[in-house]
Amino acid sequence: MNYELKKTVVLVGMMGCGKTAVGGALARLLGVPFLDSDEEIVAAANMSIAEIFARDGEAFFRDRETEVIARLLEEERGVLSTGGGAFLSARNREIIAAKGVSVWLRADLELLWQRVRHKTTRPLLRTENPRQTLAELFRLRTPEYAKADLVVEARPEYSIEDMAQRVAEALLTRPDVLEVRDE
Numbered sequence: 572m573n574y575e576l577k578k579t580v581v582l583v584g585m586m587g588c589g590k591t592a593v594g595g596a597l598a599r600l601l602g603v604p605f606l607d608s609d610e611e612i613v614a615a616a617n618m619s620i621a622e623i624f625a626r627d628g629e630a631f632f633r634d635r636e637t638e639v640i641a642r643l644l645e646e647e648r649g650v651l652s653t654g655g656g657a658f659l660s661a662r663n664r665e666i667i668a669a670k671g672v673s674v675w676l677r678a679d680l681e682l683l684w685q686r687v688r689h690k691t692t693r694p695l696l697r698t699e700n701p702r703q704t705l706a707e708l709f710r711l712r713t714p715e716y717a718k719a720d721l722v723v724e725a726r727p728e729y730s731i732e733d734m735a736q737r738v739a740e741a742l743l744t745r746p747d748v749l750e751v752r753d754e
Contacts (some may be wrong), residue, residue: 596735
């Protein structure tokens with residue numbers, strides 16, 4: 572099947588919901604570039620996100636994140652994976668709404684915990700009780716993620732390809748975003 576993507580798809584959601592993995596698979600499925608705002612920030616700063624947080628603080632990181640998201644939405648049409656905190660910013664939500672379509676990969680807390688508990692690359696979980704920290708982030712962020720244009724449920728039994736297919740199906744409900752092209 573050939574697709575015509577008319578707007579950049581911006582994947583949002585908690586750390587561990589699959590934005591990067593599903594984003595890559597979705598980009599391959601749709602035949603468009605895959606972009607990752609965190610990777611772009613890391614490349615530009617020449618340091619990890621954890622190092623940026625430690626050296627410059629979260630506010631500095633969030634400003635860079637907004638700049639990168641705006642630039643990526645301007646430059647290229649594709650699938651964009653954002654950091655877990657990106658969609659919390661009203662400014663970012665406005666930029667995304669103007670130039671793209673937001674898709675929340677909604678996963679429950681238990682699935683997220685199973686996926687992130689062994690990772691050391693999550694600066695926000697470097698706390699005494701990372702599970703409790705994740706639960707608190709989940710509680711605070713869920714109302715913001717719920718503002719996304721589309722919601723796709725992540726389930727433990729879904730493969731990355733299953734999730735990409737489900738996102739594509741959700742996008743097809745929006746002809747202003749995605750259409751099947753006749754060959």
